[in-house]
Amino acid sequence: MTGREIFSRLNKVFRDVFDDDSIVVRPDTTADDIEDWDSLEHITLISAVEKEFGMKFKMGEISSMKNVGEMAHIISSRATR
Amino acid sequence: MTELTYPFDSSYLIKKRKSLRRELLADESVRIKKKIAVFGGSTTNEIINMIELFLLDAGIEPEFYESEYAQYEQDAVFPSEELLAFKPDIVFVHTTNRNIRAFPELTDSKEAVADKLNSEFARFENIWSCIHDRFNCPIIQNNFEMPFYRLMGNKDCSDYRGRTNFITRLNALFYDHAEKTEGFYINDINYLSADYGLKEWSNPSFWNMYKYAMCFEAIPSFAFSVANIIKSIYGKNKKALALDLDNTLWGGVVGDDGVDGIEIGQENGVAQSYYEFQSYIKQLKSLGILLTVCSKNDHENAIAGLEHPEGALKPDDFIVIKANWENKDRNIAEIASELNILPESIVFVDDNPAEREIVKAQLKGVQAPVMDSVESYITTIDRSGFFEVTSFSDDDLKRNEMYKENAMRSAQQASFADYGEYLKSLEMKAVIGDFIPIYLARITQLTNKSNQFNLTTRRYTQTEMEAVCASPDHIRLYGKLIDKFGDNGVVSVVIGEKRGDTLHIDLWLMSCRVLKRDMEQAMLDTLVARCRESGIKTIRGYYYPTKKNSMVRELYGTFGFTKISEDEDGNTVWELPLEGYTNQNRYIEVTDNEQQ
Numbered sequence: 199m200t201g202r203e204i205f206s207r208l209n210k211v212f213r214d215v216f217d218d219d220s221i222v223v224r225p226d227t228t229a230d231d232i233e234d235w236d237s238l239e240h241i242t243l244i245s246a247v248e249k250e251f252g253m254k255f256k257m258g259e260i261s262s263m264k265n266v267g268e269m270a271h272i273i274s275s276r277a278t279r
Numbered sequence: 280m281t282e283l284t285y286p287f288d289s290s291y292l293i294k295k296r297k298s299l300r301r302e303l304l305a306d307e308s309v310r311i312k313k314k315i316a317v318f319g320g321s322t323t324n325e326i327i328n329m330i331e332l333f334l335l336d337a338g339i340e341p342e343f344y345e346s347e348y349a350q351y352e353q354d355a356v357f358p359s360e361e362l363l364a365f366k367p368d369i370v371f372v373h374t375t376n377r378n379i380r381a382f383p384e385l386t387d388s389k390e391a392v393a394d395k396l397n398s399e400f401a402r403f404e405n406i407w408s409c410i411h412d413r414f415n416c417p418i419i420q421n422n423f424e425m426p427f428y429r430l431m432g433n434k435d436c437s438d439y440r441g442r443t444n445f446i447t448r449l450n451a452l453f454y455d456h457a458e459k460t461e462g463f464y465i466n467d468i469n470y471l472s473a474d475y476g477l478k479e480w481s482n483p484s485f486w487n488m489y490k491y492a493m494c495f496e497a498i499p500s501f502a503f504s505v506a507n508i509i510k511s512i513y514g515k516n517k518k519a520l521a522l523d524l525d526n527t528l529w530g531g532v533v534g535d536d537g538v539d540g541i542e543i544g545q546e547n548g549v550a551q552s553y554y555e556f557q558s559y560i561k562q563l564k565s566l567g568i569l570l571t572v573c574s575k576n577d578h579e580n581a582i583a584g585l586e587h588p589e590g591a592l593k594p595d596d597f598i599v600i601k602a603n604w605e606n607k608d609r610n611i612a613e614i615a616s617e618l619n620i621l622p623e624s625i626v627f628v629d630d631n632p633a634e635r636e637i638v639k640a641q642l643k644g645v646q647a648p649v650m651d652s653v654e655s656y657i658t659t660i661d662r663s664g665f666f667e668v669t670s671f672s673d674d675d676l677k678r679n680e681m682y683k684e685n686a687m688r689s690a691q692q693a694s695f696a697d698y699g700e701y702l703k704s705l706e707m708k709a710v711i712g713d714f715i716p717i718y719l720a721r722i723t724q725l726t727n728k729s730n731q732f733n734l735t736t737r738r739y740t741q742t743e744m745e746a747v748c749a750s751p752d753h754i755r756l757y758g759k760l761i762d763k764f765g766d767n768g769v770v771s772v773v774i775g776e777k778r779g780d781t782l783h784i785d786l787w788l789m790s791c792r793v794l795k796r797d798m799e800q801a802m803l804d805t806l807v808a809r810c811r812e813s814g815i816k817t818i819r820g821y822y823y824p825t826k827k828n829s830m831v832r833e834l835y836g837t838f839g840f841t842k843i844s845e846d847e848d849g850n851t852v853w854e855l856p857l858e859g860y861t862n863q864n865r866y867i868e869v870t871d872n873e874q875q
Contacts, residue, residue, distance in 0.1 A: 242495075246290065257487070260488065
């Protein structure tokens with residue numbers, strides 16, 4: 199899977215979870231860039247991303263990911279769909 | 280919406296929660312508003328989000344109070360100003376085995392463990408009694424799920440020091456409390472977690488990372504269960520099943536295969552599955568769910584299939600049998616009108632997806648669960664939560680019988696040219712009197728599910744009803760109607776509040792199954808008599824229109840009340856001076872409680 203594909207699918211998940219079609223995620227996007235992205239919504243987001251790519255994040259990764267780029271990197275190494 | 284009916288896709292609901300909520304709120308449907316306080320022993324954010332979705336879908340618009348993290352006991356025992364001002368209609372105590380203070384230690388004596396058990400239970404009893412004293416509202420309380428590991432392996436369940444054993448005994452204490460306490464409901468997370476898969480459910484990373492006491496994807500199932508209890512408390516349960524026959528109640532097509540060719544009974548696995556499903560439906564009947572048939576068949580073939588000697592259901596088990604070649608939505612609409620219930624109270628059970636689609640499209644609110652193969656029929660209906668039981672009265676046990684008797688009454692009516700002669704022939708007797716404890720559960724149930732013959736559609740919880748019962752400022756009447764075909768049970772309730780020499784009618788309802796029998800006139804006669812005894816000079820009645828109660832818009836007018844005001848929403852106020860009132864009931868012999 200190319201990075202482009204991952205980002206396009208991630209973008210769809212972000213738009214669904216935050217119910218905002220104006221969102222465009224980039225590698226350097228962080229929680230500060232998206233208004234509703236707080237610690238509670240983070241769980242929803244993680245759950246939706248895991249489902250989308252058929253993979254699980256490790257506990258340590260969930261709190262240490264700094265931006266969407268790092269998220270995409272983990273996805274690319276572990277995605278099953 | 281389909282997304283929110285069983286079997287819903289949990290991850291879809293989690294992902295699309297915001298847009299689903301937006302759509303629900305924009306659909307302009309009329310919803311009752313309820314305030315729900317959630318006292319959490321763990322994170323409750325997503326739990327509340329999901330309960331909200333399911334309730335919005337069921338016609339209830341909730342407003343929530345959410346405890347600060349794990350402040351369930353604080354909120355119950357020392358409620359904040361904010362909580363006191365919130366005045367919840369329901370309190371949901373969301374605790375789990377993560378909130379048990381002191382589990383047994385292996386070094387504990389039997390007595391020490393018994394002490395731990397009693398003090399844990401006493402702590403919860405105190406929480407419930409504080410909630411009761413402060414808010415006097417229904418309480419929903421989780422039981423405890425099994426622990427996610429067993430220190431002693433299998434012995435954990437039988438040894439007094441085992442956590443499995445401890446939780447089982449604590450749960451049993453909760454059930455004893457539930458059994459003897461009105462308005463206290465257990466949300467059975469012990470069953471839910473087993474059903475979901477305990478290992479997945481209690482995946483500890485969700486606790487350790489987010490302080491959720493269950494895995495994130497289990498939250499929709501959990502919330503659905505809580506929402507079902509709330510729906511049931513507010514009278515949103517379904518009342519009747521409309522069942523297809525071929526490939527629904529038996530395998531094969533009776534018209535083609537003949538009675539001997541259909542699959543039902545003990546012969547093979549498929550036949551046994553249909554038999555088990557029929558037995559399940561028969562059990563729903565004893566729960567008070569009305570059974571009807573809606574099948575495209577010649578009538579005699581349908582009856583022949585139902586008379587199959589190996590079947591569990593017989594033609595007699597059904598109140599209405601519509602076996603014809605009409606469209607099913609039309610048949611269901613007729614079934615609803617024959618039973619005097621709303622179409623949305625009917626669950627349509629049919630293996631054919633095309634039929635289900637047509638019925639759902641034509642009759643708003645009718646549920647038609649996906650019945651795709653016989654081995655999942657029972658779980659599909661069971662897990663859909665259509666018939667969640669929060670109260671169960673003797674009338675529920677007898678309901679099918681009562682509706683059958685109604686069918687006999689209709690037959691009798693057809694044989695009389697004059698309606699008055701027919702009413703006379705019914706030899707009706709009514710008991711009309713002040714509320715008595717044995718009927719209180721039924722009275723409350725009626726106030727929460729009567730929609731059509733209901734002037735104010737005011738709902739009462741059990742605790743509110745108890746307060747009305749004890750009040751010297753109210754006149755209360757229940758009416759029970761008996762005729763030569765049987766006992767209809769409690770069918771009418773009136774509650775009025777005395778202010779000066781005027782009685783204000785807070786509630787007037789009647790079950791539609793006794794319409795046009797003079798019962799409403801009999802209730803009024805007794806009400807007038809009671810008013811005169813307590814020096815009331817005038818009765819003031821109120822009609823508040825809803826989508827469902829237009830049948831009683833002019834009720835007070837027909838009684839001889841005078842309309843004194845009407846606002847732009849159609850709310851009307853009526854008055855009846857008691858001077859010169861003469862009794863209006865002509866056909867019912869009325870007695871009071873004492874003379875029973």
